[in-house]
Every structure is written in structure tokens, then in C-alpha cells.
Amino acid sequence: MRLLGLALTGEYKGLRDQTFDFTQSEDGVIALIGLNGSGKSQLLELVAESFAYLERAVREEFRARRHMPFKVELIYSALDESANTPQPVTIGVEIALDGSVSAMLQREDDWEPVTTEFIPLPRHVVGYASGLNENLQRAFLKNALQYFDVMQIRANRRKKLEGLTVDEAEVDRIEEHYFLRHRGVFEPIYRDDPIQLNERDTPLPTLKFIDYDCAALLLASLSFQPRTFFDRVFPDIAHRYPHKLVIRYDLRNAPIAPDTSKDILQLIRIVGPHSVQGLCPRTNDQEYEIHELDYLAADIVIDLESAGLRGLFENTYLGEPIRFFEKLYKIQLLGIRAWQSLDKKELRKDDFFGNVKKPLKTKLPLSITELKLQSATGELVDFDDLSDGESQLIQTLGAAYLFGRNSLFLFDEPDTHLNPEWRTNFHKHLKSAMAGTDSAQAFVTTHSPFLISSLKKENVFLVEKNDNHITSMAPVPHETYGASFEVLIKQYFGLTTAISQTAVDDITHQLHSAGLSKAEQRQWIEQHLGESMEKAYLLKRLED
Template identity: 30%
Template sequence: MKLHRIKLNAIEHRPLLKGLDLSFTDDNDLSNVDPNCFIGINGSGKSQLLETIADIFFYLDRIFRKINRVIEPNAPCLFELEYSITKSNQNYIVKVIQEKSRGTAPDVLLFDYNYNELELFLDDIESYLPQKIIGYTSGENETLSIPFLDYYDEYADHTASRALPEINSSKKGAAKDYDPRFYLMDYSTNKGVVIANLMSGNSRKVKLLLDSISITGIRNFQLKIQTKHKAAKGKDGIKLTPELEATVKNLKIAAAAYEYDASINAYTFDFYNNDVTRKVINKYFGSSIEFYTALYKLELLNNLIIDKKYRNEIKKTRRQKSLVIKPPTVSEMDKVFSYSEIKLFLNNKSLIDYINLSDGEHQFLNIFGTILMQDTPNSIFLLDEPETHFNPKWRREFVKLWNALAAGRTQDNFITTHSPFLVSDCKREKVFIFKKENGTLQISLPTKETFGASFDYILMSAFGLEYTTSEKSLKDLKDLIKSDDIELIEKGLSNFGESPEKFYLYKRIEELRENTKDDAPNL
């Protein structure tokens, strides 16, 4: 899947993006991960565009999916979208045009790679949408979260309705399940990502991931499921769908041991990492993404502890005001599903509890674990400043590791960043500089190649930084350069580290000495 073009003809809640018309190159080279990279200062529209892409695909998913379809009267914006997708080893081009904001579905056109139009029926449109939309945000208030949170709420409600016999018998399709199309990878998903990868992921690629953080593997973890406790609504608590009942049954088989408390219908599963456990997990759950999805669906049930009216009010406010409002956090003791006792082996064979890892290590495992397991073709990654908590070494190796984990996939990748490390590993035609001038968004490509470029050039192009030295030290250095006192300048040299700007102090000393010679009397 590759996004070729997005045009936003009208978008009321994000006026900065109105009129945006961006085209993206598609070199068909699957041997390298070559992300589209959005750079620029805060508030220049980078994250807004990522969210708009997610918004559009969320809208298309709702009105074209076969199960739990929602007739959406209001489009998120008036847009034109073009992307390529691979189906049954054939490449197709999809064009979507939304001309009216209310009451009218978009026109969806299908073409072969020679732009010959093909017949497309309404019930077939879903199969030409991206299979997975994966979002990542490191912050609590990132706008990218909104469409994913809405999807989370909607999917959780559908899961709850499918567990109720009276609804299943009267509402056609209510009992059917469908795998989620949207995955938001934020801090709350870390544990599931780590467990799924370390228990059922590709061993060679998992090692690549772990080598960077001095961890060799997982020793054990615990899962808890409780559906009939004091926080659960109704006398019978949270109902499980047949699919989730099957998941619980499979967890019983895979666990080394489990306990059951009938009074609150609670299970505590203990898992130990060994060959037998991994084989059983692979047999009953499949790949790491399938195992993660099974756990993800159980985790959705935590949303049902919160009163439905309150959840609906949050969702309404979120949409009306474009605010990232999350449901209140459910305490660990009240959750329907929770993780605990995750123990990891360090290189020196000592143990560390997962929660004792640093924020950067959590983020590293979450991002690259997600990239590793989300190998579904025709997927799109939307990563909003994923390197926020990374040290310089990890930032420098970001694209390299991404490539090692995901090269060869038919996926598209978008990333926003402020890091010159990431930009220096992206081709010029994939780098988009966002600038806001007098309230108007300007997007341009760099004038020179960015792949392998110096940080000075990247920082100048993206952020208008004439100097890369920090502002306070640069001011002090400039003040010293203005001095006519050679001795004062020489004494001040030791106060500054090595930098291109420090060269001007040496040059100033030479100038003053030359002037002294010129002023000397001729004898």
C-alpha cells in the first residue's frame, strides 16, 4: 500500500490544512524502508496531517466495512485521496473523492496500473482499504490519538453487544466478529507488544531489537481476567463473546499454571518462557500479531467498566472540540484484563521487572516491537515523533533498525520528527518541510539532498537555524568576539567547547594582532 496523493479541499476544524495538495513518490523499491518524513517547528501542521489521514481512513472503514457498518452522515473533510494497493498479487490504484460534507458517501474508483478503470461494487470496497492503520504517539495530548480512540470505543461497544444473546438473536450480524483495522500504540499498549514479540515473534529479528537495549528475553509474565467483580456493571458482570471464551480456553492450555476464583469469575494465568510454552502459543494463537490481537481484544473490555453514558459524552466532546479526552484510568484491581509480573533477563543474566525499565526503553520496545509484529501487507504506519525519549545513539540508528525489521513489506510509512538524525536517513523527495507563514501553511521539499546530509544543513532547512550552537553560549561567544582586548578573548577561549563558531574567536585574535602590527610606529 502506498499513498500517492492527498488533497484537502475543505476542512473546518483544521483551517491550516485547507487547500493542502501533497503528492508522494512511489519508487516500488521494497528492499528499503523509506519513510515519508514531515519536519518543521511545533504547530506547523505535521501532526494534524497525520491525524487527518487517519480520520479519512476511519471514515472509510465505518461506511464500507461489512460488519458493524456505520452510516456516517458527516465526512471529516472534503478530500481527494489516491493510493495503490496489492490484492491477489495484482496492483491496483484507488481514488476516493468526497465532494459533500453531509449525507453523501464518497466516489470510490478502481484502476489497474495502466489507469484503466475497473468495475467496483459497493460490497467490494472494503477489500481495497488498507488492512491495518497503525498510529504511534508518545504524548498524552497528541491529536493523532482522536480517530484511534474513537475506533477503540466503537470496537469495544461492538464486542460488548456481541456477548448479549438478546441482541445477537435480533440484530443481523451482531454476533459476527471482525479483526480491528486500527491500532494505536501508546504507553498503554507496551506490555502486550513486549509479550507477543518475546513469546511468538521472529527470533532473529527479536534479537536485533533486544541487542540495542541489553535485554536477552522474557522469563515470565502473568495475565489476569475477571468479569464479575464489584466494578463490573450488572449482576452477571462483563459478558464474554464466544471468541473471547475461546481465547480464555486457549490461555488455560498455554499457561504453566492458573487459578480460578468462581465468586468473581476470575482467572490468574502464569506463563514461563520455554520451548513448550512458545510452541503452544504458536499453535493456538499463531503469529505475534495474532497473539497480540487476542490480548488486545481482551484489553478492550476494560473500557466497559466505565459507564456507557460517560463514554459517549467523552466521545462527543472529543469530536466537537477536537480534544484528546481519554476515559478515566481504571484501577488495576478493577480491570477486566491486566498484565503483571513481567520479568526480563538482562545481558548479565540478572532479572528486571518490566516496569523498572526507563521511559526510553519502554518506548523503544513499543515502537520497534510494533513495527516487527505488524507485518500485515497493505498497511500504513503513522508515527508522531516516535524518537521523543530516545538517546542520540538510538535516534541515529532509528531508520537502520526499522529497515532491518520491515524491509520487503508492501506498507507505507509516515513520520513526524524534530530529529536531524532521522532526516539524514531519508531521501530528499521523501522529506516535507512544514512552515507556517502569516497563518498559511507552506510545504516544500529541501533544495538539496538530505540523505547523509550534515545536521547544519538539515537544521537550517527545517528550522531556520543559522547556527547549531545553543543560544546562551552563542550570545556569550558573539559578545566576546566584539571585544578589542586580546588578553580577555584568549582567557575566554577556555570557556567554550569546540565548535565552528569558536573559530571566529581565533580569527578575531589574529585580526587584533594584525591591527596592532599596523599601528606600530616605523623606526
């Protein structure tokens, strides 16, 4: 997945009537730089909102209830995974002011129209924000809610049909109601005259946001990789080897789908029933017949050092951690039931661009309650006790590896908690995690000259806001690859010097206001200032 361009007609926050062109970018990582408040994050939000709306329009079981108050045109390349052998195609999509969607596909040199349901989407659009940017998360929550609504509709139908096998007329009425109201959720099977419905497969939403709960699940999904994997993807993290994992599920208040219990049962069969610690009374005969679980709420305690366990997971999930992640993530999404009703009402509106807060993890039907990590020397720490920088690296690099092919990553300041050495290596490690995934692309907002120095200028875009509070974006004019950090912060971050303003003010006072002779000025500089280009310049000026 590569976003090649986006054109906005109308206004989204500080963005207005602009075209964003990324066709000249070659690296899979694109950096958006600029001062605080310049609008970098708003561009990520617009990309997320556009793909979220597109998914709602493409998927028959999802609903686009209100159109967005602006027009968006997207051009992107993606793998068309509907073919037997996935083929790269270029897609041009227009989301009109009235909400209608039209698209063209380019195969070789020809463009051809394609109906909405056949528009190739990215496999994943993955979001991450280091701070409290709930605005970026909003687009992801909208589509997560759409998925939950489908699960709720399916659960409501099953509940209404329970015990109605004798009353055929009522069964027919219920089936016809759901067929007419929710054609994208169900498909009919005709047996003589009455309609009988099957539940269609409902894939997870394309958009996935890496918040705290999802981050723990992400690392848990990677826990069955060999140690060499963690050495390659997380080389800077001392406690990088998963040692113990506790998965808690609670299905007592969730809209359970038939495969929900099956996925949990599959996990229990891998680790063994001795690993299950019940959190409620055992299921009765009727509950067990439906779910085949001894408990509707329990902890599954997994010793990740257990002999043969890795092989069992590889065989069950075909050696693909993403399969394990998705089976558990779709259970986690059932926790949307606990969201505030007002938030859910707003998130169902395509033109809603306000703030929402996701509830705490304690209300989730599935969560990671304990994840022990081990160092090479055997020292153990909890995942929750990692530093902010360690956690940030695990989330971003782990996501880059897990979702990989045909994915678009929207990372809002993923390097804020990293020390200078880790910032210097961040691009290298991100590319390593994305190794072998030429079809993936990451947009990264950053204030770090370390990342910029790792990228060619075609992959660095300067975002600025004018006096009318309108945001503009343009490629940087000078080569950034290999440029010194001092040069970059002066060119693009509004600094005239590479030392602190406190030191600048003190130097100005001592050299211009204190009445010191040149000899005294030299003595003060040598005694009070650390080594810097500024110190060398001042001494040279006094000498001249």
C-alpha cells in the same frame, strides 16, 4: 500499504484546501519536519481521521452517523487480500462533504469503479505518539468504540434470548428486531418461516493505537520468539529477552462474546492449569457450562523459559505473533465499557475533533500486570522500569514488526526519548523491523536531524505555518541523505548556529561589550569555549 496522496477541500484545524503528494517517495519511511506548532501532527491526525471514516463507511456493522465537515480524496496502494493470492492495487477514494464515499480501483492501466463494501483497506493503520497528543489517538478511539458497540449489541441479544426457548413468539420478535436494526452484525438463517440469526464474524478495527496498555500486550505477543529475534529487532536494548509474563483477565463485568472464553481457555491449555491463580471464587456449574473456566477473574502466570512452550505457541498460533495479539486485544477492547458516557457519545460523532482521555488500565478486562525482561547476563527488570527511550524503541520497532505487511504507521515523534546514538540508528532499526514488508509505510514526525540524514530528500517534507496560521507542506529543496546534522538543523530548524543561545549571548558580550583587546579575546575563547566550528571561525577571524 502506501499512501500516495491526500487532497483536502475545506479546513481541518490549520490545514486548508491543500494537496499532499507522496508519489515521489521511494523509502518506506517518510519524515515530516518543521518547527513546533507547524502542523505536522495535524497532518497525521487528518490521515487517521480519513482512514477511520473510510473503515466506518466500508464495514456494514460500523456506523457513520455524521459526515466530516470537509472533503477528502485519498490515493493509496494496498494489497487486495480478498483475492486468493493478494494482489497490489491502487485505490482512489473520495469522501464527499455529505459523507458519501466513492472509489475507483486501478488494475494495470485501467481504472474501474468499485462499490463501498469492496474497497480494499489497509490491514492495519497503527498510531503512536510520544507525548500527550491525544488528538492523534481520537480517530483510533472512534473505531475501537464502534467495535465495542457491536460486541455490546451481540451480548444484549444473547441475554434477551436466555431462557426463551419455549416462548417462540418472543424469540421471533427479538430476532426480527435485531435483524432489522443491525443487519451488519447478524445474518439470517431461514428455517421455514421464522428468522433465526447467526452472529457475523466481527474483525478488529483496522486502526490500532499503541498506548501503554497496548504496548505491554504488543511485547507480550512477541515473547515467544527466539532470542535471535530480539537481537535483530532490539539490538540496542540490554534487557530485551522476555522472561516472565503475567496476564490478568476479569470477565465479570465485560460483554462476553462466545469466543472470549474460548481464547482464554486456549491460552490456559497451552501453559497448563497450574499457571492459573484465581482472583475470585470458582465458577458455579452454570457459569462453568457457559465459559469452561474455573475462574471468571484470574492471573495466568507464564514462565517464558519453560521447555517446549515456544513450540506450543507456534503450533497454536501458526507461528504468527499477530494472531496471539489479536485474540487478547479484542478482550482488552471490551474495557471500553468503563469509558465516560459523555466521551462515548462524542466519539460516535464523525465530526467530533476534540480531546478525550482513555481510562486507566486497571479497568481493563485483560491486561499485562507483570512482564520481566532479562539481559544477556541474566539480570532481570520489569517492563515498567525500562527507561523512556527503551520503552519507546520497543513500542515503535515492535509495532513495525508485529503489524508489518499492508500496514500504515503514523508515528508522532517516536525518537524524542532516544539518545544521540539511538537516534542515529533509528531509521536502520525501523527498516530492519519492517524487513520483508515492502507493502508497509511509516509517516514519522520528527525534530531529529539524525533521522533526516538517513533519508533521501524525496522522503522528507517540510511543514510550515504562515502568518494566517495556515499550514503548508513541501518536499525539502536540498539533498538530506548523508548531510551533516549541523547543516540540517540550520537549514530546517531555524537555527543560525549549532551551539546554544546561552553560549552565543556570552560570546557576543565578551567580544563586543567587554572592551577586551584581540589578545584577551583570543585567550577568553581558548579558555572558555569547547570545540566547535564557531570557535574555529572566531579564532580564524581574530587571526585575519
